[in-house]
Amino acid sequence: MLLLERQNPKWTSAEIDRELAERAAVAHGAWKEEVPEDRSRYRSIQRWRAGERGSAGGRGARTLFPFLWPVGDRQRREVDPSHEVSPVIATGSWRIFLYNCGTEVTRDVRIALDGNDLDYAPAVLMGRFTEIHWQRVEAIKAYCLRDDGEHLSQHRLQVEFVIAKGTREASLGGVLTLHNLQGWALFEAPDGRRREIE
Numbered sequence: 001m002l003l004l005e006r007q008n009p010k011w012t013s014a015e016i017d018r019e020l021a022e023r024a025a026v027a028h029g030a031w032k033e034e035v036p037e038d039r040s041r042y043r044s045i046q047r048w049r050a051g052e053r054g055s056a057g058g059r060g061a062r063t064l065f066p067f068l069w070p071v072g073d074r075q076r077r078e079v080d081p082s083h084e085v086s087p088v089i090a091t092g093s094w095r096i097f098l099y100n101c102g103t104e105v106t107r108d109v110r111i112a113l114d115g116n117d118l119d120y121a122p123a124v125l126m127g128r129f130t131e132i133h134w135q136r137v138e139a140i141k142a143y144c145l146r147d148d149g150e151h152l153s154q155h156r157l158q159v160e161f162v163i164a165k166g167t168r169e170a171s172l173g174g175v176l177t178l179h180n181l182q183g184w185a186l187f188e189a190p191d192g193r194r195r196e197i198e
Helices: 002-007 013-023 025-034 038-049 073-079 138-144
Strands: 068-072 096-100 106-113 116-124 129-131 152-163 168-179 183-188 194-196
Touching: 013 025, 013 038, 025 068, 025 073, 025 194, 068 073, 068 152, 068 168, 068 183, 073 096, 096 106, 116 129, 138 152, 138 168
Parallel strands: none
Antiparallel strands: 068 096, 096 129, 106 116, 106 152, 152 168, 168 183, 183 194
16 A cells, blocks of 8 residues: 555545555455445545554554465466466365565565464565465374364464565464365454455
């Protein structure tokens, strides 16, 4: 949003909202589900422009858009047409990626699942992905190989990274839901944002 505002300082909040929907469709879709009323989103943009940056009433900072967000195989294909989707048919996704849906490069990206350090990426460019190699956690892998019926489990995702050319620390945390027969199905952030994984 900062980049859009710098490039187009005379744009209205509605114009910024429309452009964000084009440039960061996944993040904007999650925000629109949370705040379906157009005027409420426009007021959030106006507050952001006034310097409140998503905080209100001393409740602590809350970014309007996440920098990174987990997506599945088919969701990645929507953004990256060259991505090969797995032929395995599932309602969820057996592969899971972090998508940089923000307006800048994220650096020094460290990914942990259930307290296990899994992956590191020196940088994730805007509109690009890095995979979460969940198969490295033996307990989760064993859970997926169970053959005693359908089960759901929840797993804590924690991602630490830096933004603003490496000058500011940021993070993404939340709960991933895994269906042992259908793959990763849902991500829920602590602030209430949630999105199905496909």
